[in-house]
Amino acid sequence: MDKIAVDTEKGFRHVIVYDISLMDNAAHLPRIYLYRRIVQAKLFIDGHYHQNIDLDNIAGEAYFSKFHFIRIFKTTYGKTPHQYLIAVRIANAKLLLQKGKSVNQVCYSVGFDSISSFSALFKRLSGLAPSVYQQQQLERQVEMLNAPQKFIPNCFAEQNGWLQKPQFSINEV
Amino acid sequence: MITKLNHVSIFVLDQDSAFDFYVNKLGFKVHTDAAMGPGMRWLTVTPPEQPDLEISLMAISEGMMFKKEAAEAMRDLVAKGTFGFGVFECNDLLATYEELKAKGVTFKKAPTKEFYGFEALFMDDSGNWFSLGEKAK
Numbered sequence: 217m218d219k220i221a222v223d224t225e226k227g228f229r230h231v232i233v234y235d236i237s238l239m240d241n242a243a244h245l246p247r248i249y250l251y252r253r254i255v256q257a258k259l260f261i262d263g264h265y266h267q268n269i270d271l272d273n274i275a276g277e278a279y280f281s282k283f284h285f286i287r288i289f290k291t292t293y294g295k296t297p298h299q300y301l302i303a304v305r306i307a308n309a310k311l312l313l314q315k316g317k318s319v320n321q322v323c324y325s326v327g328f329d330s331i332s333s334f335s336a337l338f339k340r341l342s343g344l345a346p347s348v349y350q351q352q353q354l355e356r357q358v359e360m361l362n363a364p365q366k367f368i369p370n371c372f373a374e375q376n377g378w379l380q381k382p383q384f385s386i387n388e389v
Numbered sequence: 390m391i392t393k394l395n396h397v398s399i400f401v402l403d404q405d406s407a408f409d410f411y412v413n414k415l416g417f418k419v420h421t422d423a424a425m426g427p428g429m430r431w432l433t434v435t436p437p438e439q440p441d442l443e444i445s446l447m448a449i450s451e452g453m454m455f456k457k458e459a460a461e462a463m464r465d466l467v468a469k470g471t472f473g474f475g476v477f478e479c480n481d482l483l484a485t486y487e488e489l490k491a492k493g494v495t496f497k498k499a500p501t502k503e504f505y506g507f508e509a510l511f512m513d514d515s516g517n518w519f520s521l522g523e524k525a526k
Contacts, residue, residue: 364425
């Protein structure tokens with residue numbers, strides 16, 4: 217590890233601790249700095265998706281112009297920050313629905329403020345209405361509890377002694 | 390004719406800790422988490438964009454699969470970092486490296502240009518290691 221002072225686009229000096237192996241290519245350094253800001257923005261969304269996030273603010277904190285920020289974010293993650301925020305909210309909504317929380321509760325706890333836009337976005341991204349998704353997941357959980365062998369390839373179950381019935385064997389034919 | 394790989398096992402020292410690593414750090418999805426009786430759990434996760442490849446996080450413990458000595462030997466080897474299990478792919482190696490490092494993942498090798506591509510190596514919480522490469526653009 218080594219310490220390197222990096223001049224950013226706006227002239228700030230930051231000390232970055234970085235692996236020596238990346239120093240062989242000096243052209244990497246500003247890119248690394250850029251990546252850190254983008255990754256921090258992504259992690260910020262991951263940790264605060266349930267709040268009323270101001271994406272303009274994130275761009276500001278990353279020291280980029282809004283459009284520059286959106287462009288780099290999209291190149292890195294394949295989604296604009298806004299699209300990414302929606303995807304994180306829907307992914308977390310799925311986890312809460314799996315736990316049996318009501319659609320209403322889930323909508324507000326992942327940061328949406330209207331049921332209709334939550335349901336529409338959920339359906340667009342997952343192909344199912346939240347209530348239908350929840351029902352499917354809850355049924356699957358009951359099945360997993362009652363008949364766990366169904367979810368396991370036989371060879372693994374057999375090796376672990378999890379099979380309850382004798383299995384078909386070629387010798388019996 | 391074989392058409393696909395749909396299950397693969399990774400042997401882990403502790404399933405709760407592996408769950409945290411693969412789900413909360415790597416961002417994998419839980420596919421199946423089924424209790425199979427006292428102390429036995431079938432836990433599989435899938436990479437985010439590969440929902441039909443179940444990675445089974447198998448606990449190394451004494452039982453039908455491992456005798457006592459075998460379990461001890463296996464735990465020891467895994468913890469020593471003996472086994473490399475595969476190559477994961479991401480869209481952007483530097484960004485993924487920064488993110489995983491921020492989440493506390495241990496890297497044996499930072500992103501490095503090799504003759505075969507741009508690669509990093511990381512360890513899971515048990516000691517299994519993986520290569521991480523960037524999707525060809």
